[in-house]
Amino acid sequence: MIRPMKNAIHAALAAALLAAGPARAGELQDDLAARRARLAQKLGPDTMLVVQSSPARVYSNDVDYDYRQDSNLYYLTGIDQEDTALVMLPGFEALFTLPRDAAREHREGRRLSRDEAKARSGVANVLDAAGLEGFLTSVLERRAYPPRPYGAPASEAYARALAEGRARVAFAMEPAGLSDPLPPPQALAVRLRDRYPQLQVIDARAALAGLRQVKTPLERALLVKSVDISARAMREAMKAARPGAFEYSVRAVLEHEWSTAGALGWGYPPIVASGPNATILHYPRYERQLQAGDLLLIDAAASYEYLTGDITRTFPVSGRFTPEQRTIYELVFAAQEAGIATAKAGVRARDIHEATVRVVKDGLLKLGLITDAAGDQYRTWYTHGSVHYIGMDVHDVGDYERVMEPGSAFVIEPGIYIREEALDALPPTAENKAFAEKVRGAVRKFKDVGVRIEDSFLLGDGGLQNLSAGAPRGVAEVEALLAR
Numbered sequence: 320m321i322r323p324m325k326n327a328i329h330a331a332l333a334a335a336l337l338a339a340g341p342a343r344a345g346e347l348q349d350d351l352a353a354r355r356a357r358l359a360q361k362l363g364p365d366t367m368l369v370v371q372s373s374p375a376r377v378y379s380n381d382v383d384y385d386y387r388q389d390s391n392l393y394y395l396t397g398i399d400q401e402d403t404a405l406v407m408l409p410g411f412e413a414l415f416t417l418p419r420d421a422a423r424e425h426r427e428g429r430r431l432s433r434d435e436a437k438a439r440s441g442v443a444n445v446l447d448a449a450g451l452e453g454f455l456t457s458v459l460e461r462r463a464y465p466p467r468p469y470g471a472p473a474s475e476a477y478a479r480a481l482a483e484g485r486a487r488v489a490f491a492m493e494p495a496g497l498s499d500p501l502p503p504p505q506a507l508a509v510r511l512r513d514r515y516p517q518l519q520v521i522d523a524r525a526a527l528a529g530l531r532q533v534k535t536p537l538e539r540a541l542l543v544k545s546v547d548i549s550a551r552a553m554r555e556a557m558k559a560a561r562p563g564a565f566e567y568s569v570r571a572v573l574e575h576e577w578s579t580a581g582a583l584g585w586g587y588p589p590i591v592a593s594g595p596n597a598t599i600l601h602y603p604r605y606e607r608q609l610q611a612g613d614l615l616l617i618d619a620a621a622s623y624e625y626l627t628g629d630i631t632r633t634f635p636v637s638g639r640f641t642p643e644q645r646t647i648y649e650l651v652f653a654a655q656e657a658g659i660a661t662a663k664a665g666v667r668a669r670d671i672h673e674a675t676v677r678v679v680k681d682g683l684l685k686l687g688l689i690t691d692a693a694g695d696q697y698r699t700w701y702t703h704g705s706v707h708y709i710g711m712d713v714h715d716v717g718d719y720e721r722v723m724e725p726g727s728a729f730v731i732e733p734g735i736y737i738r739e740e741a742l743d744a745l746p747p748t749a750e751n752k753a754f755a756e757k758v759r760g761a762v763r764k765f766k767d768v769g770v771r772i773e774d775s776f777l778l779g780d781g782g783l784q785n786l787s788a789g790a791p792r793g794v795a796e797v798e799a800l801l802a803r
Contacts, residue, residue: 346537347397347439347537348397348438348439348440348441349441350535350536350537350538351395351396351397351440351441352441353535354394354395354530354535355395355407355412357530358395358407358523358526358527358530359407359409361526361529361530362407362487362489362523362526364409364476364477364480365476365477365480365485365486365487366477366486366487366488366489366521367406367407367408367455367458367477367486367487367488367489368405368406368407368488368489368490368523369404369405369406369455369488369489369490369504369507370389370391370392370395370404370405370490370491370504370523371389371392371403371404371490371491371503371504371507372388372389372392372398372400372401372402372403372404373386373387373388373389373392373401374401374503375401385584386399386400386401388400388401388625389491390531390625390711390712390716391491391523391524391527391531392404392405392491393625393711394527394530394531394711396414396439396440396442397439397440398414398416398431398436398439398440399625400416400430400431402416402417402448403415403416403417403436403448404448404451405442406451406454406455408458408474408477409474409476409477410474410476411444411474412442412443412444413442413444413445413446413454414436414437414440414442414444414445414446415445415446415447415448415450415451415454416430416431416433416436416445416446416447416448417430417447417448417449418433418447419432433445452507452510455488455507455511456514458474458477459481459486459488459511459514459515459518461478461481461482484517485519486517486518486519487518487519487520487521488508488511488518488519488520488521489520489521489522489523489526490504490505490507490508490520490521490522490523491504491522491523491524491527492504492505492508492522492523492524493505508520524716527716528716528717528718529717529718531710531711531715531716531717532708532715532716532717532718532721532726532727533724533725533726533727534710534726534727534728534777535726538626538710539726539728539777539779541623541624541626542626542628542709542710542728542775542777542786543777543786544623544624544626545582545586545620545621545622545623545624545626545627545628546620546628546630546775546786546787547786547789548576548577548580548581548582548621548623549577549582549586549619549620549621549627549628549630549775549787549790550630550786550787550788550789550790551576551580551789552572552573552576552577552580552619552621553573553617553619553630553632553787553790554789554790554791554800555572555573555576556569556570556572556573556576556591556617556619557617557632557634557790557791557797557800557801558800558801559572560609560615560617560634560636561609561636561637561803562609562610562611562613562636562637563608563609564608564609564636565605565606565607565608565609566591566592566593566596566604566605566606566607566608566609566615567591567605567606569591569605569609569615569617570589570591570605570619573589573591573617573619574589577621580621580623581623582621582622582623583622584621584622585619585620585621585622586620586621586622586627586628586629586713587620587627587629587713588603589617589618589619590602590616590617590618590619590631591605591615591616591617591619592615592616592617592618592769593607593609593610593613593614593615593616593636594607594609594610594613594614594767595738595767595769596616596769597614597615597616597633597736597767597768597769597770598736598737598738598767598768598769599769600702600703600734600736602616609636610636611636611637612635612636612637612641613635613636613637614633614634614635614636614644614768614769614770615633615634615635615636616631616632616633616769616770616771617631617632617633618630618631618771618773620713620775625711626710626711627709627710627711627712627713628709628713628728628730628775628786628787629707629709629713629730629732629773629775630773630774630775630787630790631732631734631771631772631773632772632790632791632792632797633648633651633769633770633771633772634797634801635797635798635801638798638801638802638803639798639801640794640798643764643765643768644768644770645794646686646765647735647737647765647768647770648770648772648794649794650678650679650682650683650686650735651679651733651734651735651770651771651772652772652792652793652794653678653682654674654675654676654678654679654682654705654733655675655705655731655732655733655772655774657674657675657677657678658671658672658674658675658705658706658731658733659731659776659783659785660674661674662723662729662731662776662778662783663723663778663782663783664722664723664724664725664778665722665723665724666722666723667719667720667721667722667723668704668706668707668719668723668729669706669719671705671706671731672704672705672706675705675731675733676697676701678733679697679700679701679733679735680692680697683696683697683700683701683735686761686765687757687758687760687761688700688737688758688761688762688765689754689758690754690757690758696754699741699742699745700735700736700737700741701733701734701735701736702734702736703732703734705730705731705732705733705734706729706730706731706732707729707730707732708727708728708729709728709729709730709775710728715728723778724778725778725779725780726778727777727778728775728776728777728778729775729776729778730773730774730775730776731773731774731776732771732772732773732774733771733772734769734770734771734772734773735768735769735770736768736769736770736771737762737765737766737767737768737769738766738767738769739759739762739763739766742755742758742759742762743755772792774786774787774788774792775787
């Protein structure tokens, strides 16, 4: 059903990386340099870019969460450590990192040396992180700053923009609440704007999102590898799930398979939801014991080299679907198939989603779960969109009005969740009361059946590729895998 990627160059690169593991140094540096060059062109010669690392975040007391780099900084530098910043001027780049510190490294682990940071990122100038604001000040005041005098030819374009009042500074700024302390990028932007009132401060996130939305050949190959790891782990978790097991033990299988394959963590907190928990979109716990007759919904994927897909499988822990479970499952499957058939270059995410909605509406009407396919009754049971981008973040950045093109990576994930509480939560209008009365019998027949099927797709030059096809999806495939 899924058309394979036909572009020979991309296929060869994917095959080479799958055999070799993580990206080889030269490939990564070339790709990072090309990303920075495209961003510089997008921002133009009047703009200086500043991108800062994510801070370490406290888990509890004096214990931190595992560190996760800011996606935009990693996209541009490949550097995975805190207290790091990238500054890009027309023709000049500088990376700011903390110097090596033996005492700190004894407590927290080894940091990259300047030479290692240069080799990893391909950024020629690596400076002390403590000097970031001083460097920016020297640029904005057109003063010399090591390792290169500001007046060098590489910076003349920005100097002219400053002199003529056209200069801009771009930050990758995350949203902040009105009462929250400002994140470091906003705080630095405010200080510079207050100090230099003529300076235009802009947000670079839209420009970065536009680039990240279309994956480079290297990103495509790494995403193929990442989702392949996740699909193989999903198969093992499906085989391990059986009556008497606990949700947490199934999660443990996933994590074991990811780490064994070289993925050092999840791309998002896994969802392992059994029985009625499968009707909770982001079920957060792992404590229920699986019962005979349950469906188990697993929504989980690994992060490999900062690329993550997104896979969901729903299956019967006893090995075979009940008639009611199968009916809902086949409806969701048909909706996903409609979305897959629609996904091609030139369509938008909403076109794919609307294809799934048409199938769901028709199916729910036939099952007596809605009384009118023309309106929004279907939203009682189909409660989310079915398409989002994937990449460095599981809900990756991008413009949902932009048409799909080669390099687009996204999921198709229809789902139906039959919760009787959904009827009770409807606004108490006469129309809703009549609707609830008519469908309640069907709702009780399918009560607590929650089904989502989700796959990760990459649009290549030759068509659509289902990256997660290694995890069984059709009823016969699923039941064959679970046969014991």
